[in-house]
Amino acid sequence: MANRFRHPHINFLNVLGILGAFIFYLGFALLAPMFIDLIYDEGIWHTFLYSASIAFILGGALYYFFKPEEELRIREGFLVVSLTWLFLSLVGALPFVISGILPSYTDAVFETMSGLTTTGATIFGGETSSGFLNPNIESLPMSILFWRSLSHWLGGMGIIVLTLAILPLLGVGGMQLFRAESPGPTTDKLTPHIQETAKLLWEVYVAFTGLEFLLLWVHPSMDWFEAINHAFATLATGGFSTKDASIQAFDSVYIDSVITLFMFLAGISFAMHFRLLRGDIKSFFNNRETRFYTLITLISIFIVSLSLWLFNEYSVGDALRYGSFQVVSIVTTTGFGTDNYELWYSLGSVFLFLLFFTGGCAGSTGGGVKMIRWLIIIRNTFREFKQMVHPKAVLPIRIGDKTIDHHIQRTVLSFFVLYLIIFGLGAFIIATMGFDLESAIGASIACLGNIGPGWGEFGPTDNYAQIPYIGKWVLIFMMMIGRLELFTVLLIFTPAFWKQ
Amino acid sequence: MANRFRHPHINFLNVLGILGAFIFYLGFALLAPMFIDLIYDEGIWHTFLYSASIAFILGGALYYFFKPEEELRIREGFLVVSLTWLFLSLVGALPFVISGILPSYTDAVFETMSGLTTTGATIFGGETSSGFLNPNIESLPMSILFWRSLSHWLGGMGIIVLTLAILPLLGVGGMQLFRAESPGPTTDKLTPHIQETAKLLWEVYVAFTGLEFLLLWVHPSMDWFEAINHAFATLATGGFSTKDASIQAFDSVYIDSVITLFMFLAGISFAMHFRLLRGDIKSFFNNRETRFYTLITLISIFIVSLSLWLFNEYSVGDALRYGSFQVVSIVTTTGFGTDNYELWYSLGSVFLFLLFFTGGCAGSTGGGVKMIRWLIIIRNTFREFKQMVHPKAVLPIRIGDKTIDHHIQRTVLSFFVLYLIIFGLGAFIIATMGFDLESAIGASIACLGNIGPGWGEFGPTDNYAQIPYIGKWVLIFMMMIGRLELFTVLLIFTPAFWKQ
């Protein structure tokens, strides 16, 4: 590594310094659950004080000793983005371990990465491969539950800023597309652009969270604590609940509807919400990705509800209620549950499985392939046919009034292909540990797509406790690369990145 | 349709005339099983005489009345290719129905399309959705068994010519790549090129079939009839057997080895075999696709055999025997079986599932995605990473000493994406009929990839009898589009094709 520190395009101390700043800020977040503990008097407030102190000291030291420069170079940017989610998960895992709730640091990091990537896959409520029985969600202290939800919420905000302000500048996975759409100054300087964009989007995100919190709180089944936790997990399309049975535990049409609505909103680009709130209604409704996302969601609700009504003998009302909740939960990659989709008649359940490969809009908190990519993929397919009839013609792809650069077309196709390859490899690795086909592909796509619940042994009523520790690290990695649009993280493992 | 007949780019009578010629030739093929029946004296020789007569009269009439022109235009080419497999299946299905063996014409067409596309999925040996018990394979007359194998063999030959001589000219799915590689004159005129190429490849195909036939025949477990049938099914990477238990029925290391070897050879481009037989050893071993195919096969054999040895407690010899047979059978999309891979420990069985998405070399009789596309996909992924570090650079993709045109790169990526989309849609359609996730995705990929056996209810020890008739037509269509490289057939369903 010694000569790496003299890499001409990467100043590692600079990278460490910035990561230090993030870890330092995480310290403030770690103090929040301490107050929850003090309110409910569960006696583990020192857990969070210790964790926060470690974050302050470690982060502060890194920042102080490697005082980062103003300007980030492109390769440093990739390192910072990738390592941020990793380092924050490593530090954010401390409360689970310091409190003694999880004896396994791996499990703690899994849960934190699952939180910060807004995946919502949990290791609570099952027996680990080393025979420890991880506690049920409902037996966890309030402060720990709050920390899980908060990790979602912070991760979700991070993702919005990343997608709309940082990845377009780094040119990852076709994200250049959204450069013009994001609010904030259109300067080429990274730092002021990011800060200004982040501030504007932050306001929208907070406003939506506050609104959902209020709408949930007014319902008698939800106290303020449950309302805030679920609002966090919804806006982040995260999926951690304070109940073992997820949203099903509340059994309320009202709560289902509110959460369905806000999951749907969280799946739309926050740049679009920003414009809408500024009164630019036209550009919101003209946005092709938003329209496509809405169309896919509505068609899917129709198909799944029809299946529930016809073959599972649900009433029309129930079919629509459970069908729409589960469709929106999967399309947005939230992963909340009000029904066990594995028990559905195959038409509905296999269709839902296909929806695991969709994902929300880019610039939302949703994960997965994302709607804009699907739109480009579909347009590209039709173009390909046209090209066969007119072999010499130059045929552009247009989304709305925008022509998609052929470079971005190729990158989007490559993204999709790589996504599926990694999905396949992930499934294989899980299978090596003795899990059957359905469980293996379920765990793989649920983590890579940041959805949470999968299939088979990792279905909506199960959890990820039983996977051997090495498998948990694989899934930690998959959550991370899925969340960071694959290329961002994987680039670091290619020789091209390190070539001087 | 009336004004369609005056389409400026398509002369429908010309298309019908050519199809007539193919149907007429099929008549000769239909006479072959008649002789088998006369030899074994099973009393259904008239079945084949009637079928052949219909083919002669129908095909002859079409040819005579719509006497096709010498020159085929590009859109006519697409129609001819797509409709050939359909029309020949419709006519080739007659013996199953005329003999009274199958009361359902759908089942008969399914079996014939499965034969001609070298899929090897069978509807024999199970109860249909209308309650009829289709006979077991071993209770079928010899002549019918021979017709099944012969349909494989003819379909395989058709595919070699199609891939190496016709599709490159039509520009389908990146197949332009192989234009330079195929033998025969390098003229741009379609007809002489195709005829000359076909003749040269035909000789190789016949020689290999003859050799395998002899090698199988010398084994005491195989009589000449079984030897010829399995040689046909092997070279075509078809997979129909004369035994209910497929190759497992013979339980011979020698037979397993011979078939493994010839499946492997059948998965290599016949243009390469042609060169090899002409003494051009260097270009055979320098061919990147052949090398990649060999590498993937060897690695897969290692992984699967290791799993069988470690987790299924096979001896080293058995692990290699069953592992290599099943790997080669799936990679080449043959679908023969010597072992029930669904019972394997998940490592081996899920890995084999991933191999369902590979396929042989282009220009072989193998189906699926094909090795050359995987090679381009992998190279493209690495290029994409390199591009992120050097955003302005123009980075080519090279396979051997050939630079892949960016047009072809895009087409290959588009092919793969479309392949997976159709796979997903196919699985959904099968699921609407009440089949579970594993069965649905198994049937979909097994038919689209022209493999044959799938998973779950359509595993290696099952068959396709129970699927409702509408589902059988869907799978017939999937076998056809998979075999004809998707674009060829699907193009006909796009408006671009019909635009004047």
Ligand SMILES: [K+]
């Ligand atoms: K989620």
Ligand SMILES: [K+]
């Ligand atoms: K086959």
